[in-house]
Amino acid sequence: MQILYNIIDFFKREISHIYDLKECESLAYIVIDKIFGYNKSDFILRSNETINESQRKIIINIVKNLKKNVPIQYILEEAYFFDLNFFVNSSVLIPRPETEELVSWIINESKQKNSFLDIGTGSGCLIITLNKLLKGSFSAIDVCSNALDIAKINNKKHNTEVSFYQMDILKKENIFKDKFDVILSNPPYVTNSEKKFIKKNVIDHEPHIALFVSDRDPLIFYRSIIKRSKDLLSNEGCLYFEINERFGLDIIQLLNNEGFVNIKLKKDINGKDRMIKAVFK
Numbered sequence: 001m002q003i004l005y006n007i008i009d010f011f012k013r014e015i016s017h018i019y020d021l022k023e024c025e026s027l028a029y030i031v032i033d034k035i036f037g038y039n040k041s042d043f044i045l046r047s048n049e050t051i052n053e054s055q056r057k058i059i060i061n062i063v064k065n066l067k068k069n070v071p072i073q074y075i076l077e078e079a080y081f082f083d084l085n086f087f088v089n090s091s092v093l094i095p096r097p098e099t100e101e102l103v104s105w106i107i108n109e110s111k112q113k114n115s116f117l118d119i120g121t122g123s124g125c126l127i128i129t130l131n132k133l134l135k136g137s138f139s140a141i142d143v144c145s146n147a148l149d150i151a152k153i154n155n156k157k158h159n160t161e162v163s164f165y166q167m168d169i170l171k172k173e174n175i176f177k178d179k180f181d182v183i184l185s186n187p188p189y190v191t192n193s194e195k196k197f198i199k200k201n202v203i204d205h206e207p208h209i210a211l212f213v214s215d216r217d218p219l220i221f222y223r224s225i226i227k228r229s230k231d232l233l234s235n236e237g238c239l240y241f242e243i244n245e246r247f248g249l250d251i252i253q254l255l256n257n258e259g260f261v262n263i264k265l266k267k268d269i270n271g272k273d274r275m276i277k278a279v280f281k
Contacts, residue, residue, distance in 0.1 A: 005047035091146035113181035124151030179234035187221035248273035
C-alpha cells in the first residue's frame, strides 16, 4: 500500500469478510477524506500520489480496529448528523438517519415554538441541531455523566447555547421550574430479545444503556416520559418520540390514557412506524 489508489483494494482485501464490497469502498473513502482531505473526485484526480509512512500506519491501525467490529465513527471519533460533525465515542450512540427524520419533523412544525427539552440527549446531536436551525431556549438531560461530557464538547464545538443537566427520567425529581413548548426523546427501545437481530459492531461497542430495554417492560421510558411531560409541557406543547416500530399502537394508547391529543404516528423513509407526535392540553 504505497500509492493512494491501493487503499481501496486494501480495504476490500482486509475487511470484505465483515462488510460487503460496497461498504468496504465507502469506508475507504471516509478514511481517505479524513486523512488526506480528498473527496471522491479528488481521489480520482490524485490517485497516483504516494502515501507516506505516517499515513500508512494510520490506515493500517484503522483497518485493525474495523476488523474488531469497532464502528468507523468511534475509530475516527466523529459522526455526521444533518451535515454537522459531532464528536462521538463509545459513551454515546452513533446518530442514525431515521433520527434525522424525527428532527426534520420537529423543525418543520416548530417555527413558532420557543423552548425545547431533549430527554436522553446522548451526544447532544438532536438538541444542538435544533439550536442551530431554530430560535429559542434549549435544554437537555441524560442519566449518564459521560454522555453529558460528550454533549457539552459538541455544544462548544458548534457554538450553540444548550443547557445540559444530569437527571434520571425514571425518578420523580424535577429540576425545571419553567415549562417547555417541545419535548423530544429517542429513548432506549430495542428489547433484549431483539439483540439477536442487531449487528455485532453495535452489540459489541455501542452503549447498551442507551439501546436496550427489558422485554418485561419495553415501554418503561415512554410511560415515564409521558407522565413527566404533563408537568413539563406548556399548554399546547408538543411531545415527539422516536419509537420501536412494534410498539406504535401501544404508545398511542399510553398517550391517550394521559390525555394527550392530536396524536400522529409517522413512518420513516423505510416505511416503518418510527415517530410519534402528541399535543398536551
